[in-house]
Amino acid sequence: MMRRALLLALLALGLLAGPLHAVQPDEMLPDAAQEARARQLSKELRCMVCQNQSIDDSDAPLAKDLRLLVRERIKAGDSDGQVMDFLVSRYGEFVLLRPTLHGANIVLWLAPFLVLVVGGAGLWLAYRRRGSRPAPTAPLSSEEEEKLRRVLSENSGDVTKL
């Protein structure tokens, strides 16, 4: 475990140090439309020995191999989906920069919006509860008003401002 972590760190540092120029001119497909597809797919695929780089950005030998593989499949007539499926069957979901939408990953995708919905619902409930208090029309007691005025009087004496 420790050794793997160390190895990963060394790899990360080593890769970072490399001259970063990723896609080489000699890799590119002659057909511009196919090349554009290859570039688009490359941006969605992870260079697995790098930290947080797509194969489009990385200059690691593995990234180059994957780029060539993607282009080979495209030339062979695969659709974008077929290329991706092929890479996942070979390297697992780790290769996808965009997590899939099934299994436990649903939690991942929904979590931010759950925070939003739960937070919003909580706020609404709190608002409703407060709204149904006996005297909802008296937002501040005179004592509170006075206190607020005192606190804010350091400003300009104008409570209504800002």
Place this chain on the structure above:
Amino acid sequence: MNPEIGHFALVLALAVAILQTVIPIWGARVGDAALMRVGPALAVAFLGFVGLAFAVLTAAYVQSDFSVLNVVENSHSLKPMLFKVTGVWGNHEGSMLLWVLVLALFGAMVALFGTNLPATLKANVLGVQGSVGVAFLLFILLTSNPFIRVIPALAEGQDLNPVLQDIGLAIHPPLLYLGYVGFSITFAFAVAALIDGRIDAAWARWVRPWALAAWAFLTVGIAMGSYWAYYELGWGGWWFWDPVENASLMPWFAGTALIHSAVVMEKRDALKVWTLLLAILAFSLSLLGTFLVRSGVLTSVHAFATDPSRGVFILGILVFFIGGSLALYALRAPMLRQGGLFAPISREGALVLNNLLLTAAAAAVLVGTLYPLALESWNGAKITVGPPYFNLTVGALMLPVVFAMPFGPLLAWKRGDLAGAAQRLMSALAVGILIALAAAYLQGGGPLLAPLGMGLAAFIVIGALVDLAERGAVGRVPVATSVARLRGLPRASYGAALAHAGVGVCLFGIIAETSWNAERITGLKIGQSFEVGGYELTLARVEPRNGPNYRDLTGIFIIRRGGTEIGTIESSKRLFTARNMPTTEAGIRTFGFSQLYVSLGDELPGGGIGVRAYWKPFVTLIWLGAVIMALGGALSLSDRRLRIGAPKPAKPKPAKPTPERKPDAAPAPAE
């Protein structure tokens, strides 16, 4: 200077920090004014000792004292002086020392400038600050001591990681830490209030300057880190959703929410419990960020510490402070009295919406960063959460935030008039639509994102101006009156408008760069040319150059536009001899707000050299926008109401009639 002096100073600092934790809080508990008064002196002494330790380490670097392990590992006698100094924090041990130095700096500032704070609050704040200091000093002394000697001393050091040998290292980490660690003050205030069991609008007024300062530093710190990565890493990206970037973005979201909810608390005595939670969260996320970066748990381009004992130690600190503060919060928060009520459509309501969305954005970043770790430890599955996830979730959450932004300041407190606000924003909306149409015309088809995004950006910038114009009642009263009103506006109003405009500027840059950037990858021999973004680049020559501790291979390109030569651009590959590590030094030329970016690749088998070139339209607006945001924060900070320790104004100004803003009045008549 003798490194042992530094080591000794750290131990003394630890002793002082322990006293600072215990004595003032104890004094506040038993109501002993004398004990409470000890706090400020201890906080200043704490800064003194940590400062001494930092100075000793800096001296060791400056003098290339290769009897100190940390200097051996991260310095070289031939390194330029600037990088000898910045190398002090370009490594794990030194950067933790910088962390504590910034902590001590903030503590001493509270001690010296917080003269108007109630004695018990000040004592508790300093005590909590001290406890953070104890934890991190223990961490440094037990696991990350920068003063360890090597015997016998070595003749030469191993040099600093070449990627870090850049002016960016002088700017980015100190600013980032001023932001990160600055939130320790708001955290200390929150915990102090919870210990005290008392919190009111005045508390928010004392906290706001600290939150604003930390937020402004964090904003610039993140922006500078982004620009540094942009030009140094050489592949033209400015945001990578790297875990380390995420670590700084989470407290930024929480901090942004905090500076807004603190306004509600100060003005309306509402959202108190929530503001406290945000103050705790902002610093908790900073601590989490420190843990993620320093423990190496997520190995990324920034992680240089991979010793698990350190990770466990920071995890302990994390659990203690986050768990402790949240437990205290759960215990005490229900006892705090809720303040003023407000309708959903009101200034408060708008700020609540802002808080909700920003918090959800912070959650998106948090979940996305930690999910792969959690999944792997749960069922061993390895997956990647990459930029597509973050762009989609954070983008979806930020869109409503930025769209609602111009409306917020135009709504009245307590009960606002959305239709009225929308009406007042008509001019901004018109400009936004015009810009969107112009962008669509210029683009000539293609994705709708660009025109819509640019229209939104223009809407935000003009909306910020509309806010100021409304406050000055421009066009409704004689010009002289408007001028007088505008002059009389508090600086905080200008600060808010400026910061909001900065968001629009930043958004414009992001949209323009992502949708209109042009890229060319090609192989070039000397004399050959290529075209990118309407500029023609010719490789004039390739020449080797030598620097103090590196060798360069520089390509010089001539830039032509429409056939006329308009300058040159130089791009290099650099080999640092001590570590035998190459880096790319991208060549960048700025035209207006746009940039031409050229990075050199390898020599190609058939002769010639690989070149990757970009045209990045309006890219500098991304960072300029962030700087404008931070300037807005600074302007607010200079408002006398918020100035730390500012005396009360001699006499309260007579209340000016501001009919369209009176909170109790009926919705403002739309004109």
